[in-house]
Amino acid sequence: MALAGRQIIVAGAGIGGLAAALALRQRGAEVTVLELAEAIREVGAGLQISPNGLRVIEALGQSAALSARASKARAVVLRDHRAGREVLRLDLGKLPEGQGYLFAHRADLVELLADAARAAGVQIQLGQAITQITPGTPPEATLVNGDKRSADLIIGADGLHSVLRGALNGAAPASFTGQVAWRALIPNDFGHPPEVTVHMGPGRHLVSYPLRNGTLVNIVAAEERKGWTPEGWAHEDDPANLRAAFSGFGGSVPQMLSRVDKVGLWGLFRHPVARRWYGEGCALLGDAAHPTLPFLAQGANMALEDGWTLARCLDESADQPQALARYQQLRRDRCARIVAAATGNAWKYHLSNPLVRRAAHLGLAAAGRIAPDRILRQFDWIYGHDVTA
Incomplete structure (x- = not known):
């Protein structure tokens, strides 16, 4: 287990950050999540968890907990605006066996991932505003109060306006x-x-x-x-x-x-998909790496995929730079394709x-x-x- 005892900081307690934290902890890493908010509140609204994202939920051991709070999707229906006349119905029951599709409240998914992460031993620290992440050996996160935190790896799961994305890629105007x-x-x-x-x-x-x-x-x-x-x-x-x-x-x-x-x-x-997803002692995931428009309902699903893939790559190689390069190789082209498809939808x-x-x-x-x-x-x-x- 290459991750055993590895000290990792995750910036952001959203879906991608918490999924990554749980997957890393399950593989033996010592994980701390730093979250800007003072509490994990009921924020956001609905999510469509398609089969690719649901597989990660299942692998994290949270499928039953999510299903208890979610709604199982039966179909996608396109209707004309005037009278609501049905134009097209896609029966999701005809997806291949094992491909589930759920509707979930974002707050419910965040809560269950946070609870599972805490139960596994992840430290979630709220009210921690990060103003800067500096790649290096070790990398360093600077908090708004001037405190500095270092670890073997810092993961920027800090969303659309990611501090780490800017450090790795410079400014990228939207x-x-x-x-x-x-x-x-x-x-x-x-x-x-x-x-x-x-x-x-x-x-x-x-x-x-x-x-x-x-x-x-x-x-x-x-x-x-x-x-x-x-x-x-x-x-x-x-x-x-x-x-x-x-x-x-x-x-x-x-x-x-x-x-x-x-x-x-x-x-x-x-927003452009980030050119660089990793640097010395640090990596991006979720919206920090590939913000997307909502027209394919894949934002949360991509973040779940990122979290699992990053943990897997780090667990399969003790050479962290090599593992991070593999993570970007596995994820960037797929996410760029999804983002482009959503933009054109x-x-x-x-x-x-x-x-x-x-x-x-x-x-x-x-x-x-x-x-x-x-x-x-x-x-x-x-x-x-x-x-x-």
């Missing part, structure tokens, strides 16, 4: 996509089925699916706009603005939006020309009738990937 998104949670008192539903309209679309065993519904609604919105999902907006933006939508959309009493709004930005839902939209929807409907399995197989390269094999 570009506004011309899209914003709202996020809300509402009570499921109207019987939303266990499905991802995508209502597609001109210049906008709305996604909904149930959480917490069907008691809540997660809503993410994206709109094209020229105006710039500050990056981040914590900007509170007036629910009336969301309802106005989707006033032309029918089906179940008016019913859902009538229940929104609190909504967050954030601008969607493109939104336009498919936002067709503005009525004739083009109708033709596209008719084509999708025909494909769904003639070859539904073929449509589902287009995701094999994502869902069929198994970093735990």
Whole structure:
């Protein structure tokens, strides 16, 4: 066990950081997680845990705990915006055997990973703001109060505005996509089925699916706009603005939006995938390495894959630089491909020309009738990937 006794600091107690911490601890490392927040609160909203991410949850021994809090996904359904007419249904029950798909609240996944990490002996220290990470032998993290922490390895799982990413790659300006998104949670008192539903309209679309065993519904609604919105999902907006933006939508959309009493709004930005994922005594994972747009629901799944792969590479080689190089080799191209696919996905839902939209929807409907399995197989390269094999 190459990791036995290795001192490792993880910056960030998000999904990727906690998954990595647990996987490293299970292999014998001494792990400390430094988290900016004063408490692990119920933040964020819904996540789609697709088969590739769920395999990591299973390998970490947390599948039963997550299933008890999550909703099992039955299908992905695309609908036209006007009356909610079904265009295409992808039956997730036809995924290959062993490929599960869950809807989970982010807070539930973070909590269970944190509990499992603590139980395994990981030290999670809250209220620890890191202002600088300096690669080296050993690497060093500087806290806002001036304290310095060193270890054999420091992992930057510190998200979109990662301190370590900047140290390894320099500044990487983001570009506004011309899209914003709202996020809300509402009570499921109207019987939303266990499905991802995508209502597609001109210049906008709305996604909904149930959480917490069907008691809540997660809503993410994206709109094209020229105006710039500050990056981040914590900007509170007036629910009336969301309802106005989707006033032309029918089906179940008016019913859902009538229940929104609190909504967050954030601008969607493109960030390049980091060129360098590791340096002397340090490595990146999750959004710190490959921020992605939400149009393939793979952000959390990629972070889970990163955490497991990094732990595995470090465990398989006592040569840490070699292990980190192997980690980047295994992960970067795959993540870059997923990020690119997510970036290119939104336009498919936002067709503005009525004739083009109708033709596209008719084509999708025909494909769904003639070859539904073929449509589902287009995701094999994502869902069929198994970093735990």
